[in-house]
Amino acid sequence: MLKVKKGAKFVAVALTFGVFASVAFQGTNFLFNQISGGEETQTTAQLNIADSVSSTSSSSSDSSASSGTSADVSSIAEETMPSLVAITNQSVQEMMNWFGQSQAYESVSSGTGIIVGQTDTELLIVTNNHVIDGAQTLSVGFTDESVAQASIKGTDADHDIAVIAVNLSDISEDTLSQIKIIEIGSSSDLQVGEQVVAIGNALGYGQSVTTGIVSALNRSVTIDGVTNELIQTDAAINPGNSGGALLNMSGQLVGINSAKYSDTNVEGMGYAIPVDDVIDIIENLMNRTVRTEIVDESERGFLGITGQDVTSEVSEAYDMPRGVYITSVEEGSAAEAAGLQKGDIITKFDGTSVSSLSDLQELLTYYRTGETIEVTYSAVSEGQYVEQTATVTLGTNTNITAASGR
DSSP states (O other): OOOOOOOOOHHHHHHHHHHHHHHHOOSOOOOOOOOOOOSOSBOSSOOOHHHHHHHHHGGGTTSHHHHTOOOOHHHHHHHHGGGEEEEEEEEEEEEEOTTSOEEEEEEEEEEEEEEEEEOSSEEEEEEOHHHHTTEEEEEEEOTTSOEEEEEEEEEEGGGTEEEEEEEGGGSOHHHHHHOOOOOBOOGGGOOTTOEEEEEEOGGGSOOEEEEEEEEEEEEEEEETTEEEEEEEEOSOOOTTOTTOEEEOTTSOEEEEEOGGGOOTTSTTOEEEEEHHHHHHHHHHHHTBOOOOOOOOGGGBEEOOEEEEEEOHHHHHHHTOOSEEEEEEEOTTSHHHHTTOOTTOEEEEETTEEOOSHHHHHHHHTTOBTTOEEEEEEEEEETTEEEEEEEEEEOEEOTTTTSSTTO
8 A cells, every 4th residue: 555654753763663563573682793704796798688688679660669659558568578576475574473473374465567578698687675675486478378497686675676586597598588678768758748659467367458647746655664756557556567568659668667666556547757857876786796606605705783673664664664673783893884773774785675584694604704795784864864875895604613604
């Protein structure tokens, strides 16, 4: 459900956070000692969305979508469907039972993705971060109903954007001949009242098409303590549509649909992320090099904090950003040297969003002692959380044999 919230005062948070956290926070205190080295997080040859589109659009330049001229909805759907994929996320969720015990269960959810690029080895797909959040395994279904496994390339939870990759070696030549990269338009050129088309894997039933108009532009919507300016449309956007395409009448991508922002109590009110606002983020995520080598425990770096999850429930109740709430900082640690303090909330580690303690713990296993990375965190300033960045040089764990991962 859509939540539009005003900033809560820090005083209220301070009075209630401790009591609420004991029930709602998931995970236990964890003194981080894990960090490994690896290559740079950016490739030397940067992949540009405009370049990748131009290299594939010539084959369809005679179509109305590629030529930039207006087309009817059926033509747009036919031209664009090969650029859309269905995403299935299998994850493990934890819930508290009536006796206060944690129980794990497997969860399967559906969403949509948009093909935005291709390298010599990978097909790159943009979707919403919440579509792939917590995934143990990801699978992608193409227009010909073939399926391939995908991996997460990078995420940006603040803008609800993620890029996933499928190895080209896992896609048949027949499928590759049928799919194509989406053509990018300009969300800045949209006007209120203009007709748009939304395509997505609604309710997991398969790709479906809806149409409507641009109801409003630059709508300020706050979710999980983060405010974004969105496109409002009356085209139906339902669960499963998330990560799908909002298209102008030239068949160009102008927005990324997100059911996360939609209000289920209101008809004819859907939201999409303007493509102009996130194009740089998408390109940065596309160009990330995914670390795959876990560093030996004896060589891992040390951050030096204990923390707890800021869950979505806590975030909404107390107007706090999702991430890892720092409960203590070890004296002489890398975190202390970088200026991190108790009460700060870590939201990104080396450019990758973290929404839980387990996210951060897993990331840290790929980094070595002595590596310098950036940590994005939110700290209270004048009663509100303000995003800041710290440069952290990971230290050495002097107590590697201690319990609880220290």
